[in-house]
Amino acid sequence: MATKKEITIYDLADKLKISPTTVSRGLKDHPSINKATKKRIFDLAEEVGYRTNHFARNLRQQRTNTIGVIVPLLISNFTSTVIAGMENVVNKAGYNLLISQSLESYKKEVANAKTMFDSRVDGLLVSLANESMNIDHFDLFFNKNLPLVFFDRVEEHKNCTSIMIDNRKAAYNVTTHLIKQGCKRIVHITTILNRNVYIDRLNGYKEALSENDIKFKEEYLIIGNLSQDAGAKAAEIIRQMSPLPDAVFAANDITAVGCILALNRAGIRVPEDIAVAGFNNDPVSRVIEPNLTTIDYRGYEMGETAAQHMINHLTGLSNIKTTHTIILRSELITRASSLKS
Amino acid sequence: MATKKEITIYDLADKLKISPTTVSRGLKDHPSINKATKKRIFDLAEEVGYRTNHFARNLRQQRTNTIGVIVPLLISNFTSTVIAGMENVVNKAGYNLLISQSLESYKKEVANAKTMFDSRVDGLLVSLANESMNIDHFDLFFNKNLPLVFFDRVEEHKNCTSIMIDNRKAAYNVTTHLIKQGCKRIVHITTILNRNVYIDRLNGYKEALSENDIKFKEEYLIIGNLSQDAGAKAAEIIRQMSPLPDAVFAANDITAVGCILALNRAGIRVPEDIAVAGFNNDPVSRVIEPNLTTIDYRGYEMGETAAQHMINHLTGLSNIKTTHTIILRSELITRASSLKS
DNA sequence: TTGTAGGCGTTATCAT
DNA sequence: ATGATAACGCCTACAA
Numbered sequence: 136m137a138t139k140k141e142i143t144i145y146d147l148a149d150k151l152k153i154s155p156t157t158v159s160r161g162l163k164d165h166p167s168i169n170k171a172t173k174k175r176i177f178d179l180a181e182e183v184g185y186r187t188n189h190f191a192r193n194l195r196q197q198r199t200n201t202i203g204v205i206v207p208l209l210i211s212n213f214t215s216t217v218i219a220g221m222e223n224v225v226n227k228a229g230y231n232l233l234i235s236q237s238l239e240s241y242k243k244e245v246a247n248a249k250t251m252f253d254s255r256v257d258g259l260l261v262s263l264a265n266e267s268m269n270i271d272h273f274d275l276f277f278n279k280n281l282p283l284v285f286f287d288r289v290e291e292h293k294n295c296t297s298i299m300i301d302n303r304k305a306a307y308n309v310t311t312h313l314i315k316q317g318c319k320r321i322v323h324i325t326t327i328l329n330r331n332v333y334i335d336r337l338n339g340y341k342e343a344l345s346e347n348d349i350k351f352k353e354e355y356l357i358i359g360n361l362s363q364d365a366g367a368k369a370a371e372i373i374r375q376m377s378p379l380p381d382a383v384f385a386a387n388d389i390t391a392v393g394c395i396l397a398l399n400r401a402g403i404r405v406p407e408d409i410a411v412a413g414f415n416n417d418p419v420s421r422v423i424e425p426n427l428t429t430i431d432y433r434g435y436e437m438g439e440t441a442a443q444h445m446i447n448h449l450t451g452l453s454n455i456k457t458t459h460t461i462i463l464r465s466e467l468i469t470r471a472s473s474l475k476s
Numbered sequence: 477m478a479t480k481k482e483i484t485i486y487d488l489a490d491k492l493k494i495s496p497t498t499v500s501r502g503l504k505d506h507p508s509i510n511k512a513t514k515k516r517i518f519d520l521a522e523e524v525g526y527r528t529n530h531f532a533r534n535l536r537q538q539r540t541n542t543i544g545v546i547v548p549l550l551i552s553n554f555t556s557t558v559i560a561g562m563e564n565v566v567n568k569a570g571y572n573l574l575i576s577q578s579l580e581s582y583k584k585e586v587a588n589a590k591t592m593f594d595s596r597v598d599g600l601l602v603s604l605a606n607e608s609m610n611i612d613h614f615d616l617f618f619n620k621n622l623p624l625v626f627f628d629r630v631e632e633h634k635n636c637t638s639i640m641i642d643n644r645k646a647a648y649n650v651t652t653h654l655i656k657q658g659c660k661r662i663v664h665i666t667t668i669l670n671r672n673v674y675i676d677r678l679n680g681y682k683e684a685l686s687e688n689d690i691k692f693k694e695e696y697l698i699i700g701n702l703s704q705d706a707g708a709k710a711a712e713i714i715r716q717m718s719p720l721p722d723a724v725f726a727a728n729d730i731t732a733v734g735c736i737l738a739l740n741r742a743g744i745r746v747p748e749d750i751a752v753a754g755f756n757n758d759p760v761s762r763v764i765e766p767n768l769t770t771i772d773y774r775g776y777e778m779g780e781t782a783a784q785h786m787i788n789h790l791t792g793l794s795n796i797k798t799t800h801t802i803i804l805r806s807e808l809i810t811r812a813s814s815l816k817s
Numbered sequence: 818t819t820g821t822a823g824g825c826g827t828t829a830t831c832a833t
Numbered sequence: 834a835t836g837a838t839a840a841c842g843c844c845t846a847c848a849a
Contacts, residue, residue: 159844188596189594190531191843194825194841209560210553211556234575496836497838498836510834
C-alpha cells in the first residue's frame with residue numbers, strides 16, 4: 136500500500152472554498168474568525184484526518200516546542216523520577232522532551248549540548264556531569280539568549296535559574312542526627328568534589344561536627360564513585376580503622392547499601408556497631424535490613440518545577456532570568472539503620 | 477543582546493560566489509562536487525558557525541530522524557536500562573529519541589500514539605501497557621506503512637517485528653529449579669493476565685508443574701499489580717494458607733522483595749520455610765537478604781536490539797517486515813533465596 | 818471577517 | 834561539476 140498524500144491546509148481550504156489563511160487561523164482558534172467557519176474547518180479537519188506539519192510551522196516560527204534534557208545517568212531511580220515529573224508538565228503544555236545522558240563525562244556533555252543546540256531545542260534542562268570542570272559548552276545557549284535551567288547538579292551563572300535542595304542543610308541534619316545518637320567518629324563517603332551537591336553535603340557534615348566540637352578528620356573522608364561497589368570498598372577501609380568508626384554518612388543510598396552489606400558480611404552489626412545513613416530516599420532504602428536513614432529528595436517535584444519554569448518562560452508567563460535559585464524542600468527520614476537506642 | 481541571525485547555505489553561497497545547490501551538496505559530501513570546493517565550503521561553514529536547519533530539511537524530505545518510544549513506566553530499572561541501550565544506538569546513527577510513558581493506561585497509550593504520529597516520528601518502539609486490550613491505535617502507523625517494533629510487552633501483528641525473551645521457558649526454568657529444591661506447593665504472584673510476558677510466565681510455571689506431576693491449583697495464583705506492596709499483600713494471603721506453601725515465584729523482583737520482607741516480618745524464614753524467586757535481575761535482588769534467585773533479563777541489550785532493527789530498516793539496510801520475532805537470551809540466576817540445601 | 822503574497826532553509830529536478 | 838528553479842506546509846504582514 137502506497138503512502139497516502141498528506142492533507143494540508145490548502146486541501147481543507149479548497150474543499151471549503153475559503154482561503155488557506157482562514158483555515159490556518161480557524162485551526163488555532165483565532166478570535167477574528169466566524170464561529171460557523173471555525174466549526175466547518177474543525178469538522179472537515181477531523182473527517183479527513185488532517186494533522187499539522189510541525190516542520191513547516193517550526194520553520195516558519197523558528198521554534199520547535201521541544202525542550203532538551205541532559206542528565207548524568209539515565210539508569211538511576213532519581214533520574215527517572217525527575218524525568219517522569221518533567222514529562223508530566225511539558226506534555227500538558229504541548230511540548231516534547233529530548234533526552235540524553237552524559238554518563239558523567241565532560242566530553243559527552245559537550246557533545247550533547249552541541250546536539251541539543253543543533254536540534255534547536257527551545258530550552259535546556261541540565262544536571263551537570265561530575266567530570267565537567269566548566270560550563271563553557273553552554274555558551275551556545277547563553278549567547279543566543281536561549282533559556283537554560285540547571286537542576287540538582289547546578290552551577291552559578293548570570294541570568295540562569297537553578298533548582299536544587301539545600302544539600303548543606305540536609306547533610307547537616309543527617310550528621311547532627313547521628314551525633315545525637317551518640318556517634319562521634321563519623322565517616323563520610325562521597326565522590327570527587329566537583330559538584331555543588333557533594334561539596335555542600337560535605338560542608339553540612341563538617342558544620343555539624345564543628346558545632347558539636349568534633350574535629351573533622353581527613354581520613355574519615357572516603358572518595359569513590361558512589362556505586363554500590365564503592366560502598367563495599369569503603370566498608371573494607373572502615374573495617375581496618377582503629378578505633379572502629381561508629382557511624383557512616385554516605386552521599387547516596389546505593390553506596391550506603393553497599394556499605395551495610397559489606398559490613399554485615401564482615402560481622403559488623405548495623406546499627407549496633409556502626410550507624411549508617413544515606414541520601415535520596417531511593418526505594419532500595421526500604422529494602423535493605425536494617426532500613427536506611429536517609430534524606431527524602433523528591434525528584435518528581437524537582438522535575439515538575441524545572442519543567443514548569445521552562446514552560447512559563449517560553450510561554451511568556453514569567454522570565455527565567457529574574458529568578459536565580461529555587462530551593463525545594465527535603466527532609467530527614469530516620470529509620471533503623473541509625474537508631475542506637 | 478539581540479539574537480544573531482542564523483547563517484544559511486545562501487550566506488555560505490554568497491561568500492563563496494557559488495550556488496546554494498553546490499553548498500548543499502558539498503555539505504553532505506556529494507560525490508560530484510570538487511574536492512577543493514568541498515573544502516572551502518566546510519572551512520567557511522566551520523568558521524561562521526553554520527548549522528543545518530533540520531526543519532527545513534525535514535519539511536523537504538518528509539522525515540524527522542526521530543524515533544518514538546512508548547513505555548509503560550519510566551520509573552523502573554528495567555525501563556531506564558532499555559532506554560539507555562536505545563539511546564546508545566540511535567545517537568550513533570544520528571537519530572533522536574522521543575520518549576513517553578503510558579502509565580499502564582490504555583487511554584494514555586492511545587493519546588501517546590497519536591502524539592507520536594502527529595510528531596511524525598520515523599518509527600515507533602513500543603512496550604504495551606498492561607491495560608491495553610487491543611492495538612488498533614497503532615493502525616495510524618500500520619496504515620501509513622511506518623515501521624513499528626514491539627519490545628518486551630509485545631502483540632502479534634502482521635509485518636511487525638517483536639523483540640522479546642522466552643518468558644515461558646524462563647518461568648519454566650525458575651519453577652523447575654524450585655521443584656528440584658524439593659518444593660511442591662509453589663505460589664505464583666503475577667498481575668492481570670493481559671500481556672504476553674505474564675501469560676507466558678504463567679504457562680511456563682504450569683508446564684513445569686505438570687511435568688513433575690504437580691497439579692496446578694487456582695488458589696496458588698495471586699494477582700496484584702506487581703508493586704512492592706503487592707508482594708507484601710500476597711505474603712499476607714500466603715501466610716494464611718494451610719498447609720503453608722513452600723515456594724513463591726513472583727513475576728518480577730520488586731514483588732518478590734516485598735513478599736520476602738513481609739514474610740520475614742511475620743516470622744516466616746526464607747528460604748528455610750518458603751523459597752522465593754523473582755524475575756528481571758533488578759539490582760535490588762542483590763540487596764535483599766537472602767539474595768534473590770531471579771532471571772537475568774538484559775534490558776540494555778533489548779534496547780540496543782530494538783533500536784538497531786529500527787535504524788537498519790530506516791536506513792534501508794534491512795526490512796523490519798521480513799523478520800517477525802527475535803528472542804533474546806535470558807538466564808536463571810540461583811541465589812540464596814531459593815536454595816534449600 | 819477574510820484573502821493575497823511572500824518567505825522560512827533546504828533539497829530534488831532539470832538544466833548547463 | 835555546478836546552477837536555476839520550484840516545492841515542502843505553514844504563518845504573518847498587509848490589503849480588502
